[in-house]
Amino acid sequence: MSLAALAFAVSLAASVSPDGGQGLSAQAFGDQLTPEQRDQLLEVQTQGLQKLRALGKQAPPAGAKITGMIWPLAPNPGFGSDLTGVSNFVDSNPAFPEQIRDYSCGTRSYDTADGYNHQGTDIFMWPFSWTLMDAGAIDIVAAADGVIVGKRDGSFDRECGFNSNPTNFVFVQHADGTVAWYLHMKNGSTTAKVFGDSVVAGEYLGKIGSSGSSTGPHLHFELHAGDDPRSVVIDPFNGACNSRASGWATQRPYDHSKINRLGTHYQPPSIPRCPQTSDSPNLSKRFSAGSEIVFAAYYADQRINQPSRFRIRRPDGSIQRSWDFSLPQGSDDPTFYAASYWYWTYQIPVGEPAGRWIFEADYQGSTTVHAFEIDPPLNRSNIYWNPEQPGWGLNLQHQGSLLYGTWYSYASDGQVMFLTIEASADIDGSFIGPVYRVRGIPLEQIDGAPAFTEVEAVGTALLQFDETGELTLEYSVDGISQNRRLQPFVFGQAPLSCIGTTLSRTLATNYSDLWWNPAEPGWGLTLSHQGDVMFALWYTYGESGRDQWISAAELRLQPDGSYRGALQRPLTGVPLAEISGAATSFPVPEIGSAELIFIDGENARISYQIGEVAQSKAITRFVVVGEGEALPLCGE
Incomplete structure (x- = not known):
């Protein structure tokens, strides 16, 4: 090892x-x-309580004894951590301006020269709050059981300053008569429940937004004493300057100092300031050796004298680099940030091992870990077709050394059929394996048990890729041998590109893959996700259990994050062995509609209607190889 390389590898103290x-x-x-x-807002609350009283539903005031509340935010499945922080507490000092006192006798609140004293708890998303808002990453949930006494939706939710515009909100009255305000919700996100409906602690109320007078996406949580003429505000936090018992089941510490996340970036992230309302995370988990990588840490409640220790680990666990960091302590330097981020730019030198690397940090007694990859392997997952022969194709999922293919075509009688291929990698880079045809339970009868009833080997296939990514498919099926030249199916602005990854795909935002329900093996849904559109091919079974496939040529992204579109199925087609031009007639007849809702990058739900049959199924990415083997991760 050279002296330069040795010096580079030494841990920095x-x-x-x-x-x-x-x-x-x-x-x-x-x-x-x-x-x-x-x-x-007080008038909305007052009228709501009066209506409840008239209905005999209003809880009697009981001196504001609320206790046992849960935190009013919850991360959606897949985001995996509490990507939030508190920017402001209640200002209990009625004097102004700059006369601030929070529950802990600190100054984590604000007032204005106009006489405004902050009356709630502001809980924000961090980092990349606008991106998290767009993704619906954080749910607003009921802090306690209660009844909805007020609600508004429909207001613009990308405000970035103080104004007089209306906010989206939900008000909930609790059993002791107190009322919780949940303000600044995302437009279109408020609960479907209406005035007078009951909610339980932890139940969904809406999404974080920035509607009304707001400088960024956050929840303003405000607790009121109910029927008081001016609805006295209650600070639910107990501390040196608020002797009232805590309203929380478990009160969070005043300083909840933590690293919300670590990130690796292909260029420094961009965090906007008003009036900009979109951020640029510039995140990536995949890099080439020798390229510059931006390593970033995103803190909540960071103070001076709180050192961090960072490490970059090779795939074998050895430390490639480490360093320390603390906030500077100059006379003009702030001693506290509610939110902060800092980054360092390094190269992983050429010659370092490919594979799964770790960026980790020790801070305040906890270790945060972020995985990234150096020189990840090429992955052949895609839909392949011949544009001169539309109406049939081959979808491939590349997992480890296996190519799993679902092949959409037509049988000798002209009816739709699907075949499956299980091809293993050969030493020359090609893949070879058997071809199967399957029978199963008719689509509408599949209900929590295996869908296939019979599997028949019908031939073999050899798949070879050239340097352009095009595919030569040589096969023998039902005694007929043929050779087909296929290319990736591109319908978006850029072709799909996939790599093999051993990392979690929970946060993936491209859903190209084969999806299935593990409790019902034998049917599945292949997705090609390009831009805001998905092309789907669904293999299942029709009358008498015969194999069939259904297509969705355009499942388009909706404002609520779902993908919706029509379902099609060819009436007839050209038998596989005879295809030399279009394999079926166009347009393909519509037979129904479908909706896909993605819970995260690994889990989704398909709802569909075909004729009088309507069903909804949970689906997840199909994995056939063992733990630690590379799985497809796609993008454009």
Whole structure:
């Protein structure tokens, strides 16, 4: 090893200043209700309570004894961590301006010269709050059981400043008469429940947004004493400057110092300031040896004298680099940030091993881990077709050394059929394996048990790829041998590109893959996701258990994040052995509709209607290889 390489590999013990980053002020995620706005919201609450009283449903006031509340935010499945922080607490000092006192006798709140004293708890998403808002990453949930007494939706949700515009909200009255306000919700996200409906603690109420007078996506949670003429605000936090018993089942610490996430980026991230309302994470988990990688840490409640230790580990666990970092302590340097991020740019030198690397950090007694890959392997997953022979194709899922193919074509009688291929890698880079045809239970009768009833070997296939990515398919099926030249199916602005990964795909936002229900093996859904459109091919069974396939030529992204479109099925087609032009007639007849909702990058639900049959099925990515083998991860 050269002296230069040896020096590079030595762990760094000294504190290393970041190459960039910043701390954000608490006002980056705040709000300011004008007296008129507060009066309007109080009127909604008052009228709601009066209506409940008239219906005999209103809970009696009981001196604001609320206890046992849960945190009013919950990450969606797949986001896997609490990507939030608190920017402001209740200001209990009625004087103004700059006369601030929070429950812990600190100054983590604000007031204004106009007489506004912050009356709630502001809980923000971090990092990349606008991206998280767009993804619906964080649910607003009921902090306690209660009844809905007010609700508004339909207001613009990308506000970035103080204004007089209306906010989206839900009000919930609890059993002791207190009322919780949930403000600034995302447009179109509020619960489907209506006035007078009951909710339980932890139940979905909406999504974080930035509607109304708001400087960024956050939840303003405000607790009121109910029937009081001016609806006295209750601070649910107990501390040195608030002797009231805590309203929380488990009160969070005043300083909840933590690393919300680590990230690897292909260029420094961009965190916007108002009036910009979109951020640029520039995240990546895949890099080539020798390229520059931006390693970033995103903190909540970061203070001075809280050192961090960072490490970059090779696939074998050895440390390739380490360094320390603490906030500077100059006389003009802030001592606290509610949200902050800092990054360092390094290269992983050429010659370092390919595979799964780890970027990790120790901070405040916890270790945060982020995985990334150096020189991940090429993956052949895609839909392949011949544009001069539309109406048939081959979908491949590349897992480890296996190519699993679902082949959509037509039988000798002209009816649709699907075949499957299980091809293993050969030493020359080709893949070879058997071809099967399957029978099963008719689509509408599949119900929680295996869908296939019979598997028949009908031939063999050899798959060879050239340097352009095109595929030569040589096969012998039912005694007939043929050779077909196929290319990736491109319908978006850019071709699909896939790599093999051993990392979790939970946060993946491209859903190209084969999806199935593990409790019902024998049917599945192949997706090619390009831009805002998905092309789907669904293999299942028709009358008498005969194999069939159904297509969805255009499942388009909807404002709520789902994908919807029509389902088609050819009436007849040209038998596989005879295809020399179009394999069926176009347009393909529509037979129904489908909707796909993705819970995360690994789990989804398909709902469909074909004729009088309507069903909804949970689906997940199909995995046939063992743990630790590379699986497809696609993008454009």
